[in-house]
Amino acid sequence: MDSELAQAIAAATSERLARPGQFDAVVIGARACGGLAAERLTQGGLKVLLLDAGLRPHILRTPVRWLASALINPPANSRILPYLPSRLLDKARMVNGRLRQPVQRLCYAWHGRPDAFVDDIECPYSVAEGRPFLWFRVRGLRGRVGIPSHGRLYFRFGPNDFAPIDGASPPWPFAPDELDLWYASVEDRLGISGSQDGLPWLPDSRIAHRLIPTATESEFIAKVRTRWPGVHPIIGRFAPPADTLEGAARTGRLSLRQGAVVHGITVERSRATGVSWYDQISGRNQSVSVPLIFLCASALESTRILMLSRDAAKGRPIGAGSNALGCYLMDHVKVNVEAVGDALAGGEDIMTERWRCVYLPRFDAREAAAPGPARGYGVQVYQGRSQGNKALFIAVAFAEMTPRAENRVMLDRSRLDRWGIPTLHIDCSYGEKELARVQDQIAALRVLADVAGSSIVQLDEATTPPGGASHECGTARMGHDPATSILDPYNQCWDAEGLYVTDSASFPSQGTQNPTLTSMALTARACAHALGTRASAVSSEMRTK
Numbered sequence: 001m002d003s004e005l006a007q008a009i010a011a012a013t014s015e016r017l018a019r020p021g022q023f024d025a026v027v028i029g030a031r032a033c034g035g036l037a038a039e040r041l042t043q044g045g046l047k048v049l050l051l052d053a054g055l056r057p058h059i060l061r062t063p064v065r066w067l068a069s070a071l072i073n074p075p076a077n078s079r080i081l082p083y084l085p086s087r088l089l090d091k092a093r094m095v096n097g098r099l100r101q102p103v104q105r106l107c108y109a110w111h112g113r114p115d116a117f118v119d120d121i122e123c124p125y126s127v128a129e130g131r132p133f134l135w136f137r138v139r140g141l142r143g144r145v146g147i148p149s150h151g152r153l154y155f156r157f158g159p160n161d162f163a164p165i166d167g168a169s170p171p172w173p174f175a176p177d178e179l180d181l182w183y184a185s186v187e188d189r190l191g192i193s194g195s196q197d198g199l200p201w202l203p204d205s206r207i208a209h210r211l212i213p214t215a216t217e218s219e220f221i222a223k224v225r226t227r228w229p230g231v232h233p234i235i236g237r238f239a240p241p242a243d244t245l246e247g248a249a250r251t252g253r254l255s256l257r258q259g260a261v262v263h264g265i266t267v268e269r270s271r272a273t274g275v276s277w278y279d280q281i282s283g284r285n286q287s288v289s290v291p292l293i294f295l296c297a298s299a300l301e302s303t304r305i306l307m308l309s310r311d312a313a314k315g316r317p318i319g320a321g322s323n324a325l326g327c328y329l330m331d332h333v334k335v336n337v338e339a340v341g342d343a344l345a346g347g348e349d350i351m352t353e354r355w356r357c358v359y360l361p362r363f364d365a366r367e368a369a370a371p372g373p374a375r376g377y378g379v380q381v382y383q384g385r386s387q388g389n390k391a392l393f394i395a396v397a398f399a400e401m402t403p404r405a406e407n408r409v410m411l412d413r414s415r416l417d418r419w420g421i422p423t424l425h426i427d428c429s430y431g432e433k434e435l436a437r438v439q440d441q442i443a444a445l446r447v448l449a450d451v452a453g454s455s456i457v458q459l460d461e462a463t464t465p466p467g468g469a470s471h472e473c474g475t476a477r478m479g480h481d482p483a484t485s486i487l488d489p490y491n492q493c494w495d496a497e498g499l500y501v502t503d504s505a506s507f508p509s510q511g512t513q514n515p516t517l518t519s520m521a522l523t524a525r526a527c528a529h530a531l532g533t534r535a536s537a538v539s540s541e542m543r544t545k
Helices: 003-011 014-018 032-042 063-072 086-100 180-189 214-229 246-249 299-308 432-451 516-545
Strands: 025-028 050-051 254-258 260-268 271-279 284-289 292-294 333-341 359-360 379-384 391-399 408-416 422-427 454-459 499-501
Touching: 003 246, 014 284, 025 032, 025 359, 032 050, 032 246, 032 292, 032 432, 032 516, 050 246, 086 379, 180 516, 214 359, 214 432, 246 254, 246 408, 254 499, 260 284, 260 299, 292 299, 299 408, 299 422, 333 432, 379 432, 379 516, 391 432, 432 454
Parallel strands: 025 050, 025 292, 050 254, 292 499
Antiparallel strands: 260 271, 271 284, 333 391, 333 454, 359 379, 379 391, 408 422
């Protein structure tokens, strides 16, 4: 761990947290958006308290859970790994998964860091009968992007994503090119590898490391273009997690408190005034008063915190005056195929370069000259070596889910988590158009495997339940009208000045792309707005004096 980051953790003592006036802002969640918010706000001169719920169990408090965590967390225990049989490690993972993580272990990235995912017994949720939802939750520094095997692709949204032309969802509350500056700022911070491709429906990004297709990729791209001349395959744009937490710590203005399970934001006279949480380190509830709060806990966690928080004067949850709080839940509709073929054309193992893939944007329009007004899907294709020098072919199709009010989350006050906090009840399912599109996704993956010269080993005959793509969005959307949205065009809560929600909970619609880059761009933009608003207020106060 970076020494400055360790100092930031050490600085967040219980004694300091109890003293008033220590912080200018609180950021909730040390994920991709929370880390960026902490960095931008500290670089803007603010003293920031970053709260994250993740905390590895202590051996004296929970010896059984600590042992399970030690066994299933290889990166933290490299010294003892050579002395532990691999079968013992695998057994520990699977037993702990069945007993404590029956939902989390269904995530494809779970095997990379099982201990980073929540304990389903401690962090339960409920679903509507006959409408399953997979809520994969990571608590800890960097969140899901910090899991080694989790996807780290970054794509911009295009004009039709921000202003859908099919009329099935409202436009985002700003001009389609409004995020260009902030996209570029985040892309420069990430250092993205990829290429610029000139596609109007998938805008180019700022590329730090320009990639040239390998021999294997070139062969596959040529086959696709021969079969579908209108398709434009590209090299996927990817990057490792940015060291934003370290960047914030290097300013000397960051304090990081781990094990902080936030259960409320206080609001007085329509202004955010503080945050309350259960502190796993001290074992008691704590709170801090601040005028600026960035809520970046992940889509559903952020909405749960809004629902748990009340405006004292109005006597209702933050955002409850709108008809949108908790509604319009989305997740990409996901279908996979795995196949095996002859040896790779170039002999190289592409999978040794983690996250590299060939991306087929809007593959639903493969027989057309360009995508139409309907929602669609893209396909990520991964190639590498299999056993016996065979070629492994994996393709994953992610389709857009239309936001519908009936897909929603609600507080379940009859079911509490380990810390006595009400959990969520999730009621979500795919619509008829999405289920019809699934059949096209399946057919498309069959043909792609055939075009690649591979024989199918496994193909989803149906999509995974909602949540299975790990791209959940919505439930606290932004908009022009407080009657139909929770957040204003700058991601600030209509009901609580000084409270910004910048993760994917804010999305009015989803697009076919991975949501992380857009949520980070929204975060950078919101930070600039908050800092500018604060500077204007200070200047006005000085003039008054």
